[in-house]
Amino acid sequence: MRRISIFILFAASIVTAASAQDIIMPVNLDKLAAKASETTEVTLNGRTLQLAAKFMNDEDDQEARELVKKLKGVYVRSFEFDRPGEYSEADVESVRSQLKSPIWEKVVNVRSKRQGENAEIYFRTDNSDQIMGLVVIAADPKELTIVNIDGPLDPSDLDKLGGEFGVPHVEAQRMPRGAKGGAR
Amino acid sequence: MRSPKPLSSYVSGEALGRDRKADRVKTDGAGFEQLVREHQSMVFSIAYRFLHDRAVAEELAQDAFLKLYHQMGQMESAEHVKFWLRRVIAHRAMDHARCVHRRREVALDDVQEPVSPVDSRDPLLERGLRKLVASLPEEARMIVVLRYEEDMEPHEIAQTLSIPVATVKSRLRRTLVLLRGKAQRLIGETVR
Protein backbone atom coordinates (compact mmCIF):
# COMPACT_ATOMS: atom_id res chain seq x y z
CA MET A 1 0.00 0.00 0.00
CA ARG A 2 1.39 3.30 -0.99
CA ARG A 3 1.93 5.58 1.81
CA ILE A 4 3.15 9.06 2.13
CA SER A 5 4.44 9.90 5.51
CA ILE A 6 5.99 13.10 6.67
CA PHE A 7 7.39 12.35 10.09
CA ILE A 8 9.52 14.59 12.20
CA LEU A 9 11.03 13.05 15.24
CA PHE A 10 13.19 15.05 17.55
CA ALA A 11 14.15 12.36 20.00
CA ALA A 12 14.35 14.48 23.11
CA SER A 13 11.30 16.45 22.14
CA ILE A 14 9.12 13.34 21.95
CA VAL A 15 9.65 12.73 25.65
CA THR A 16 9.06 16.33 26.54
CA ALA A 17 6.08 16.51 24.20
CA ALA A 18 4.43 13.60 25.99
CA SER A 19 4.81 15.27 29.31
CA ALA A 20 4.08 18.84 28.28
CA GLN A 21 1.09 18.49 25.98
CA ASP A 22 -2.34 18.20 27.50
CA ILE A 23 -3.67 15.79 24.92
CA ILE A 24 -1.74 12.61 24.32
CA MET A 25 -1.97 11.13 20.87
CA PRO A 26 -2.74 7.49 21.71
CA VAL A 27 -0.65 4.61 20.43
CA ASN A 28 -3.60 3.18 18.52
CA LEU A 29 -3.60 6.33 16.42
CA ASP A 30 -0.03 5.68 15.36
CA LYS A 31 -1.04 2.16 14.36
CA LEU A 32 -3.52 3.63 11.91
CA ALA A 33 -0.56 4.78 9.85
CA ALA A 34 0.00 1.20 8.80
CA LYS A 35 -3.49 1.11 7.27
CA ALA A 36 -3.49 4.60 5.83
CA SER A 37 -2.60 5.36 2.24
CA GLU A 38 -1.33 8.75 3.31
CA THR A 39 -0.20 9.85 6.73
CA THR A 40 0.80 13.25 7.97
CA GLU A 41 2.34 13.49 11.41
CA VAL A 42 3.63 16.70 12.87
CA THR A 43 5.03 16.83 16.40
CA LEU A 44 6.53 20.17 17.34
CA ASN A 45 7.22 21.10 20.93
CA GLY A 46 7.92 24.57 22.26
CA ARG A 47 11.65 24.43 21.64
CA THR A 48 11.22 23.35 18.06
CA LEU A 49 8.56 25.98 17.49
CA GLN A 50 10.93 28.67 18.74
CA LEU A 51 13.59 27.33 16.39
CA ALA A 52 11.14 27.41 13.50
CA ALA A 53 10.12 30.97 14.38
CA LYS A 54 13.75 32.06 13.96
CA PHE A 55 13.53 31.00 10.32
CA MET A 56 10.16 32.58 9.59
CA ASN A 57 11.61 35.83 8.37
CA ASP A 58 9.80 36.33 5.09
CA GLU A 59 7.22 39.05 4.89
CA ASP A 60 4.49 36.44 4.42
CA ASP A 61 5.59 34.64 7.56
CA GLN A 62 5.20 37.51 10.00
CA GLU A 63 1.73 36.75 11.28
CA ALA A 64 2.42 33.04 11.47
CA ARG A 65 5.62 33.85 13.32
CA GLU A 66 3.82 35.96 15.92
CA LEU A 67 1.36 33.13 16.44
CA VAL A 68 3.95 30.39 16.62
CA LYS A 69 6.26 32.23 19.02
CA LYS A 70 3.78 31.98 21.87
CA LEU A 71 2.71 28.37 21.32
CA LYS A 72 3.90 25.46 23.42
CA GLY A 73 3.16 22.69 21.00
CA VAL A 74 1.61 21.80 17.67
CA TYR A 75 0.56 18.22 17.05
CA VAL A 76 -1.13 16.89 13.94
CA ARG A 77 -2.15 13.37 13.02
CA SER A 78 -3.87 13.08 9.67
CA PHE A 79 -4.71 9.83 7.94
CA GLU A 80 -6.22 9.12 4.55
CA PHE A 81 -7.54 5.66 3.81
CA ASP A 82 -8.41 3.89 0.59
CA ARG A 83 -11.67 2.53 1.95
CA PRO A 84 -14.19 3.52 4.60
CA GLY A 85 -14.12 1.62 7.86
CA GLU A 86 -10.35 1.50 8.28
CA TYR A 87 -10.56 3.29 11.61
CA SER A 88 -13.08 2.85 14.38
CA GLU A 89 -15.02 5.10 16.69
CA ALA A 90 -12.84 3.74 19.49
CA ASP A 91 -9.77 5.23 17.84
CA VAL A 92 -11.36 8.67 17.95
CA GLU A 93 -12.85 8.11 21.39
CA SER A 94 -9.35 7.61 22.79
CA VAL A 95 -8.78 11.29 22.06
CA ARG A 96 -12.31 12.50 22.88
CA SER A 97 -12.16 10.91 26.31
CA GLN A 98 -9.31 13.26 27.19
CA LEU A 99 -11.50 16.23 26.26
CA LYS A 100 -14.30 15.42 28.66
CA SER A 101 -12.68 17.15 31.60
CA PRO A 102 -14.19 20.49 32.60
CA ILE A 103 -11.24 22.47 31.33
CA TRP A 104 -12.22 21.56 27.77
CA GLU A 105 -15.25 23.03 26.06
CA LYS A 106 -16.74 21.71 22.87
CA VAL A 107 -17.54 24.77 20.77
CA VAL A 108 -18.41 23.16 17.47
CA ASN A 109 -19.98 19.78 16.87
CA VAL A 110 -21.27 18.99 13.41
CA ARG A 111 -22.40 15.51 12.46
CA SER A 112 -23.70 14.31 9.15
CA LYS A 113 -25.02 10.82 9.66
CA ARG A 114 -25.86 10.44 6.02
CA GLN A 115 -22.36 11.27 4.86
CA GLY A 116 -20.68 9.91 7.97
CA GLU A 117 -18.79 13.15 8.52
CA ASN A 118 -18.07 14.61 11.89
CA ALA A 119 -16.30 17.81 12.88
CA GLU A 120 -15.56 18.87 16.45
CA ILE A 121 -13.66 21.83 17.81
CA TYR A 122 -12.66 22.10 21.46
CA PHE A 123 -11.18 25.00 23.39
CA ARG A 124 -9.32 24.88 26.66
CA THR A 125 -9.61 28.10 28.61
CA ASP A 126 -8.09 29.45 31.77
CA ASN A 127 -9.76 31.31 34.61
CA SER A 128 -9.78 34.52 32.65
CA ASP A 129 -11.48 32.85 29.68
CA GLN A 130 -8.34 33.07 27.60
CA ILE A 131 -8.09 30.23 25.08
CA MET A 132 -5.05 28.15 26.00
CA GLY A 133 -5.50 25.21 23.68
CA LEU A 134 -7.37 24.04 20.63
CA VAL A 135 -8.28 20.58 19.44
CA VAL A 136 -9.89 19.84 16.10
CA ILE A 137 -11.24 16.39 15.31
CA ALA A 138 -12.34 15.90 11.71
CA ALA A 139 -13.62 12.40 11.05
CA ASP A 140 -14.76 11.48 7.54
CA PRO A 141 -15.33 7.95 6.24
CA LYS A 142 -11.93 7.84 4.55
CA GLU A 143 -10.05 10.51 6.44
CA LEU A 144 -9.27 11.24 10.06
CA THR A 145 -7.50 14.37 11.23
CA ILE A 146 -6.69 15.38 14.78
CA VAL A 147 -5.03 18.70 15.49
CA ASN A 148 -3.89 19.82 18.92
CA ILE A 149 -2.50 23.31 19.38
CA ASP A 150 -1.20 23.96 22.86
CA GLY A 151 -0.73 27.58 23.83
CA PRO A 152 -2.53 30.90 24.10
CA LEU A 153 -4.76 31.84 21.18
CA ASP A 154 -6.79 34.97 20.58
CA PRO A 155 -9.94 34.94 18.46
CA SER A 156 -7.91 36.86 15.89
CA ASP A 157 -5.41 34.02 15.86
CA LEU A 158 -8.24 31.66 14.98
CA ASP A 159 -9.18 33.93 12.12
CA LYS A 160 -5.62 33.85 10.94
CA LEU A 161 -5.43 30.08 11.25
CA GLY A 162 -8.35 29.81 8.91
CA GLY A 163 -7.48 32.81 6.81
CA GLU A 164 -4.00 34.13 6.46
CA PHE A 165 -2.28 30.96 5.43
CA GLY A 166 -3.83 30.68 2.03
CA VAL A 167 -7.47 29.95 2.88
CA PRO A 168 -10.50 32.16 3.53
CA HIS A 169 -11.09 33.61 6.99
CA VAL A 170 -13.00 31.67 9.61
CA GLU A 171 -14.85 33.34 12.41
CA ALA A 172 -14.90 31.11 15.47
CA GLN A 173 -18.40 31.03 16.84
CA ARG A 174 -18.22 30.37 20.52
CA MET A 175 -21.16 28.66 22.08
CA PRO A 176 -22.41 29.83 25.46
CA ARG A 177 -21.10 27.78 28.35
CA GLY A 178 -23.38 24.92 29.27
CA ALA A 179 -24.97 24.62 25.87
CA LYS A 180 -24.87 21.09 24.56
CA GLY A 181 -23.60 20.13 21.15
CA GLY A 182 -23.88 22.40 18.18
CA ALA A 183 -25.52 22.39 14.81
CA ARG A 184 -26.54 18.90 13.90
CA MET B 1 18.82 -4.72 -17.84
CA ARG B 2 20.05 -1.81 -19.88
CA SER B 3 23.60 -0.81 -19.01
CA PRO B 4 24.27 2.89 -18.41
CA LYS B 5 25.53 4.90 -21.36
CA PRO B 6 29.22 5.78 -21.32
CA LEU B 7 29.74 9.30 -20.08
CA SER B 8 31.85 10.19 -23.11
CA SER B 9 28.66 10.02 -25.15
CA TYR B 10 27.14 12.76 -23.04
CA VAL B 11 29.73 15.35 -23.97
CA SER B 12 28.95 17.22 -27.14
CA GLY B 13 30.07 20.77 -27.36
CA GLU B 14 29.29 20.88 -31.06
CA ALA B 15 25.66 20.01 -30.38
CA LEU B 16 25.22 23.35 -28.67
CA GLY B 17 26.55 25.25 -31.65
CA ARG B 18 28.60 27.43 -29.32
CA ASP B 19 31.72 29.37 -30.11
CA ARG B 20 34.56 27.32 -28.64
CA LYS B 21 36.65 30.40 -27.91
CA ALA B 22 34.02 32.23 -25.95
CA ASP B 23 33.64 31.96 -22.17
CA ARG B 24 36.21 29.30 -21.46
CA VAL B 25 35.72 27.40 -18.22
CA LYS B 26 38.42 27.72 -15.59
CA THR B 27 39.90 24.29 -15.09
CA ASP B 28 41.65 24.99 -11.82
CA GLY B 29 40.44 24.01 -8.35
CA ALA B 30 38.86 27.37 -7.70
CA GLY B 31 36.97 27.13 -10.96
CA PHE B 32 35.68 23.69 -10.10
CA GLU B 33 34.59 24.78 -6.65
CA GLN B 34 32.71 27.67 -8.17
CA LEU B 35 30.93 25.30 -10.54
CA VAL B 36 29.98 22.97 -7.70
CA ARG B 37 28.49 25.77 -5.62
CA GLU B 38 26.74 27.26 -8.62
CA HIS B 39 25.11 24.06 -9.83
CA GLN B 40 24.73 21.89 -6.72
CA SER B 41 21.06 22.77 -6.26
CA MET B 42 20.30 22.12 -9.89
CA VAL B 43 21.98 18.73 -10.02
CA PHE B 44 20.68 17.51 -6.69
CA SER B 45 17.16 18.76 -7.35
CA ILE B 46 16.83 17.05 -10.72
CA ALA B 47 17.85 13.74 -9.17
CA TYR B 48 15.77 14.21 -6.03
CA ARG B 49 12.59 15.40 -7.74
CA PHE B 50 12.88 12.47 -10.10
CA LEU B 51 13.83 9.70 -7.66
CA HIS B 52 12.38 10.98 -4.38
CA ASP B 53 15.27 9.29 -2.66
CA ARG B 54 17.51 11.78 -0.95
CA ALA B 55 20.42 9.44 -0.34
CA VAL B 56 20.53 8.16 -3.90
CA ALA B 57 20.06 11.66 -5.29
CA GLU B 58 23.04 12.87 -3.29
CA GLU B 59 25.14 9.93 -4.40
CA LEU B 60 24.31 10.43 -8.08
CA ALA B 61 24.84 14.18 -7.81
CA GLN B 62 28.25 13.72 -6.18
CA ASP B 63 29.17 11.22 -8.84
CA ALA B 64 28.20 13.68 -11.57
CA PHE B 65 30.42 16.40 -10.10
CA LEU B 66 33.36 14.07 -9.63
CA LYS B 67 33.03 13.04 -13.26
CA LEU B 68 32.88 16.69 -14.20
CA TYR B 69 36.12 17.25 -12.31
CA HIS B 70 37.85 14.68 -14.49
CA GLN B 71 36.31 16.11 -17.64
CA MET B 72 37.00 19.78 -16.93
CA GLY B 73 39.48 20.02 -19.77
CA GLN B 74 36.75 19.18 -22.24
CA MET B 75 34.31 21.81 -21.10
CA GLU B 76 33.87 24.51 -23.70
CA SER B 77 31.91 27.11 -21.78
CA ALA B 78 29.75 27.75 -18.75
CA GLU B 79 26.69 26.86 -20.81
CA HIS B 80 28.36 23.63 -21.85
CA VAL B 81 28.97 22.70 -18.21
CA LYS B 82 25.32 23.34 -17.36
CA PHE B 83 24.09 21.31 -20.31
CA TRP B 84 26.57 18.53 -19.53
CA LEU B 85 25.57 18.32 -15.87
CA ARG B 86 21.85 18.28 -16.65
CA ARG B 87 22.34 15.61 -19.24
CA VAL B 88 24.51 13.43 -17.03
CA ILE B 89 22.27 13.65 -13.99
CA ALA B 90 19.09 13.14 -16.04
CA HIS B 91 20.42 10.01 -17.69
CA ARG B 92 21.97 8.66 -14.52
CA ALA B 93 18.75 9.16 -12.59
CA MET B 94 16.69 7.48 -15.30
CA ASP B 95 19.18 4.60 -15.55
CA HIS B 96 19.07 4.17 -11.80
CA ALA B 97 15.27 4.06 -11.84
CA ARG B 98 15.25 1.46 -14.58
CA CYS B 99 17.94 -0.65 -12.91
CA VAL B 100 16.11 -0.71 -9.62
CA HIS B 101 12.92 -1.95 -11.36
CA ARG B 102 10.51 -0.75 -8.83
CA ARG B 103 7.52 1.52 -8.91
CA ARG B 104 8.39 4.94 -7.56
CA GLU B 105 7.09 4.93 -4.03
CA VAL B 106 6.88 8.41 -2.70
CA ALA B 107 8.06 7.61 0.79
CA LEU B 108 9.11 10.96 2.17
CA ASP B 109 10.35 9.34 5.32
CA ASP B 110 13.48 11.43 5.39
CA VAL B 111 13.87 13.11 8.71
CA GLN B 112 14.21 16.40 6.91
CA GLU B 113 12.66 17.45 3.63
CA PRO B 114 15.34 19.18 1.53
CA VAL B 115 15.20 22.88 2.03
CA SER B 116 13.44 24.85 -0.67
CA PRO B 117 14.13 28.54 -0.83
CA VAL B 118 10.53 29.62 -1.37
CA ASP B 119 7.78 28.67 1.01
CA SER B 120 4.81 27.03 -0.69
CA ARG B 121 1.36 28.48 -0.57
CA ASP B 122 -0.37 25.15 -0.71
CA PRO B 123 1.86 22.42 0.72
CA LEU B 124 -0.92 19.85 0.65
CA LEU B 125 -1.59 20.27 -3.05
CA GLU B 126 2.10 20.45 -3.88
CA ARG B 127 2.78 17.29 -1.93
CA GLY B 128 0.01 15.60 -3.85
CA LEU B 129 1.42 16.82 -7.14
CA ARG B 130 4.88 15.53 -6.29
CA LYS B 131 3.30 12.18 -5.53
CA LEU B 132 1.50 12.18 -8.87
CA VAL B 133 4.66 13.15 -10.74
CA ALA B 134 6.55 10.36 -8.97
CA SER B 135 4.01 7.86 -10.32
CA LEU B 136 4.72 8.76 -13.95
CA PRO B 137 6.82 6.57 -16.25
CA GLU B 138 10.50 7.52 -16.19
CA GLU B 139 10.73 9.45 -19.43
CA ALA B 140 7.52 11.45 -18.85
CA ARG B 141 8.60 12.12 -15.29
CA MET B 142 11.99 13.48 -16.32
CA ILE B 143 10.36 15.63 -18.99
CA VAL B 144 8.09 17.16 -16.35
CA VAL B 145 10.98 17.69 -13.94
CA LEU B 146 13.15 19.38 -16.57
CA ARG B 147 10.25 21.50 -17.80
CA TYR B 148 8.92 22.75 -14.49
CA GLU B 149 11.90 22.59 -12.20
CA GLU B 150 14.53 23.74 -14.67
CA ASP B 151 12.27 25.86 -16.91
CA MET B 152 13.74 24.16 -19.95
CA GLU B 153 12.16 24.55 -23.35
CA PRO B 154 11.07 21.42 -25.26
CA HIS B 155 14.01 21.61 -27.66
CA GLU B 156 16.45 21.81 -24.73
CA ILE B 157 14.77 18.83 -23.08
CA ALA B 158 14.95 16.95 -26.36
CA GLN B 159 18.71 17.59 -26.59
CA THR B 160 19.26 16.63 -22.97
CA LEU B 161 17.36 13.37 -23.22
CA SER B 162 18.33 12.62 -26.83
CA ILE B 163 14.74 12.24 -27.98
CA PRO B 164 12.81 14.07 -30.71
CA VAL B 165 11.25 17.43 -29.89
CA ALA B 166 7.87 16.21 -31.10
CA THR B 167 8.05 13.39 -28.57
CA VAL B 168 8.80 15.84 -25.77
CA LYS B 169 5.89 18.06 -26.74
CA SER B 170 3.37 15.26 -27.08
CA ARG B 171 4.47 13.58 -23.85
CA LEU B 172 4.25 16.88 -22.03
CA ARG B 173 0.79 17.59 -23.37
CA ARG B 174 -0.56 14.15 -22.45
CA THR B 175 1.10 14.19 -19.05
CA LEU B 176 -0.41 17.54 -18.15
CA VAL B 177 -3.86 16.30 -19.06
CA LEU B 178 -3.31 13.23 -16.94
CA LEU B 179 -1.96 15.20 -13.98
CA ARG B 180 -4.78 17.72 -14.19
CA GLY B 181 -7.40 15.01 -13.99
CA LYS B 182 -5.71 13.26 -11.09
CA ALA B 183 -5.08 16.53 -9.26
CA GLN B 184 -8.75 17.44 -9.54
CA ARG B 185 -9.71 14.16 -7.94
CA LEU B 186 -7.03 14.70 -5.33
CA ILE B 187 -8.16 18.09 -4.13
CA GLY B 188 -11.78 18.02 -5.22
CA GLU B 189 -11.45 21.38 -6.91
CA THR B 190 -11.28 22.50 -10.47
CA VAL B 191 -7.71 22.94 -11.57
CA ARG B 192 -7.22 25.00 -14.68
Add this chain to the structure above:
Amino acid sequence: MTDMEKQLKNALRRCDPPAGFAERILAQVAVAEAKPVRPATRTPWRWPVLRWVAIPTLAALLVLGFWYRGYQQQREEAAGRAARQQVMLALRITGTRLRMAKAKVKAAEGGAEKAENTL
Protein backbone atom coordinates in the same frame (compact mmCIF):
# COMPACT_ATOMS: atom_id res chain seq x y z
CA MET C 1 0.94 29.27 -18.01
CA THR C 2 -2.06 27.58 -16.43
CA ASP C 3 -2.65 27.26 -12.68
CA MET C 4 -1.73 23.59 -12.96
CA GLU C 5 1.62 24.44 -14.46
CA LYS C 6 2.25 27.09 -11.83
CA GLN C 7 1.48 24.55 -9.12
CA LEU C 8 3.84 22.08 -10.77
CA LYS C 9 6.57 24.73 -10.81
CA ASN C 10 6.00 25.32 -7.10
CA ALA C 11 5.89 21.61 -6.31
CA LEU C 12 9.03 20.84 -8.30
CA ARG C 13 11.09 23.91 -7.46
CA ARG C 14 14.75 23.43 -6.79
CA CYS C 15 15.80 22.37 -3.34
CA ASP C 16 19.13 22.63 -1.62
CA PRO C 17 21.28 19.55 -1.32
CA PRO C 18 22.08 18.22 2.15
CA ALA C 19 24.29 20.41 4.27
CA GLY C 20 27.97 20.08 3.43
CA PHE C 21 27.34 18.62 -0.01
CA ALA C 22 29.82 20.87 -1.80
CA GLU C 23 32.38 20.46 0.95
CA ARG C 24 32.21 16.68 0.71
CA ILE C 25 32.88 16.79 -3.01
CA LEU C 26 35.76 19.20 -2.57
CA ALA C 27 37.18 17.06 0.23
CA GLN C 28 37.08 14.00 -2.03
CA VAL C 29 38.86 15.94 -4.74
CA ALA C 30 41.42 17.26 -2.26
CA VAL C 31 42.20 13.78 -0.98
CA ALA C 32 42.45 12.47 -4.54
CA GLU C 33 44.87 15.26 -5.36
CA ALA C 34 47.25 14.30 -2.51
CA LYS C 35 50.51 13.11 -4.02
CA PRO C 36 51.62 9.50 -3.31
CA VAL C 37 54.51 8.83 -0.89
CA ARG C 38 57.78 7.98 -2.58
CA PRO C 39 59.85 5.71 -0.41
CA ALA C 40 63.45 6.93 -0.05
CA THR C 41 65.98 4.30 -0.95
CA ARG C 42 68.52 5.21 1.69
CA THR C 43 66.90 7.18 4.48
CA PRO C 44 63.18 6.70 4.64
CA TRP C 45 62.67 9.10 7.55
CA ARG C 46 64.27 12.14 6.04
CA TRP C 47 62.31 15.38 6.10
CA PRO C 48 61.59 15.72 2.35
CA VAL C 49 59.78 12.36 2.37
CA LEU C 50 57.76 13.28 5.42
CA ARG C 51 56.97 16.63 3.91
CA TRP C 52 55.34 15.12 0.84
CA VAL C 53 53.23 12.87 3.05
CA ALA C 54 52.43 15.25 5.90
CA ILE C 55 51.54 18.39 3.99
CA PRO C 56 48.76 16.94 1.81
CA THR C 57 47.45 14.98 4.81
CA LEU C 58 47.41 18.09 6.98
CA ALA C 59 45.75 20.02 4.18
CA ALA C 60 43.08 17.36 3.90
CA LEU C 61 42.57 17.39 7.69
CA LEU C 62 42.26 21.17 7.67
CA VAL C 63 39.72 21.03 4.89
CA LEU C 64 37.78 18.37 6.77
CA GLY C 65 37.98 20.40 9.95
CA PHE C 66 36.57 23.51 8.31
CA TRP C 67 34.02 21.43 6.53
CA TYR C 68 32.83 19.82 9.77
CA ARG C 69 32.36 23.16 11.47
CA GLY C 70 30.41 24.49 8.56
CA TYR C 71 28.50 21.23 8.39
CA GLN C 72 27.31 21.55 11.98
CA GLN C 73 26.13 25.08 11.42
CA GLN C 74 24.37 24.17 8.24
CA ARG C 75 22.71 21.25 9.96
CA GLU C 76 21.16 23.53 12.51
CA GLU C 77 19.99 25.88 9.81
CA ALA C 78 18.53 23.00 7.87
CA ALA C 79 16.75 21.77 10.99
CA GLY C 80 15.29 25.21 11.57
CA ARG C 81 14.05 25.56 8.03
CA ALA C 82 12.58 22.07 8.10
CA ALA C 83 10.79 22.89 11.36
CA ARG C 84 9.39 26.03 9.74
CA GLN C 85 8.00 24.06 6.83
CA GLN C 86 6.35 21.62 9.19
CA VAL C 87 4.84 24.47 11.18
CA MET C 88 3.36 25.97 8.03
CA LEU C 89 2.02 22.58 7.01
CA ALA C 90 0.41 22.07 10.41
CA LEU C 91 -1.14 25.53 10.34
CA ARG C 92 -2.38 24.91 6.84
CA ILE C 93 -4.03 21.62 7.83
CA THR C 94 -5.60 23.27 10.86
CA GLY C 95 -6.94 26.10 8.75
CA THR C 96 -8.40 23.68 6.22
CA ARG C 97 -10.19 21.73 8.94
CA LEU C 98 -11.51 24.87 10.61
CA ARG C 99 -12.80 26.09 7.28
CA MET C 100 -14.50 22.78 6.58
CA ALA C 101 -16.07 22.75 10.04
CA LYS C 102 -17.35 26.25 9.43
CA ALA C 103 -18.84 25.20 6.12
CA LYS C 104 -20.62 22.31 7.78
CA VAL C 105 -21.97 24.57 10.52
CA LYS C 106 -23.27 26.98 7.91
CA ALA C 107 -24.83 24.16 5.92
CA ALA C 108 -26.48 22.78 9.03
CA GLU C 109 -27.74 26.22 10.06
CA GLY C 110 -29.06 26.76 6.58
CA GLY C 111 -30.94 23.47 6.75
CA ALA C 112 -32.38 24.29 10.17
CA GLU C 113 -33.53 27.69 8.98
CA LYS C 114 -35.16 26.16 5.95
CA ALA C 115 -36.93 23.63 8.17
CA GLU C 116 -38.21 26.44 10.40
CA ASN C 117 -39.53 28.41 7.46
CA THR C 118 -41.49 25.45 6.16
CA LEU C 119 -43.22 24.78 9.46
